[in-house]
Amino acid sequence: MRLGTKLFFIATSLACQVAAHGYVPTIIINGQSIPGWNVNTDGYATPQPLRVVRPTKPDSGFIADPLSGDITCSVGNSKLPPGPITATVAAGGTVSAQWSSWPIGHYGPVLNYLAKCPSTGCSTWKADTGSPWFKIQQSVYANGEWASDTLAKNGAKYDIHIPKNIAAGDYLLRHENLALHGASNLGGAQFYPVCIQLTITGGGSLKPSGLSFPGTYVATDPGIHFNPYMGEAANQAYVPPGGNISTTLQF
């Protein structure tokens, strides 16, 4: 590794420790802003407020181990939300995740999954066993930039489209920034998932599943151990983890 490159990597990892990465304090549905999880205040309030976004890491930091239980919903996997609350969206509608911020240069895709909650509801369900998840949307690389940079330049807002034909009910939406700026090294990828508790209305009869978190991601996956510093070539070479989006989903 050339000295310049080495210094660059040191600088990036320092930036990782001190800079705010981002969390999702607000979601937006049909123009209405709904409180998400504010890492600076919500975890410290007594009683803890009901939020549709599960608690995330207090430092808004990343998950490094894809086999960790935190990969499901950030620390939401070990710490269930304070109570039952969902945001309502129609099948075929849009949920926008408004991040507090997102750093330019944390190159990587944005990945989105749903899991249908059991009849007991989402708030008591960790979604970390079985294979309840399915991928609904991914953004990789377009117009000369990684999806993470597009998100950052779009005011840190990202729109997630809910399929038209899935069954109505309560779901967890797993929305994730996967930062690859250190991912040339095995174990260097950074995962920033958040889970949003939704009630999806209307829809059809489709009940997809098949993916598990933890389980679907492994450190050696070519979409997780990847050199993102290849410009347009990344667009050709990159295959995001988690597989394809089922063609049975309608948007």
Ligand SMILES: [Cu+2]
């Ligand atoms: Cu960082």
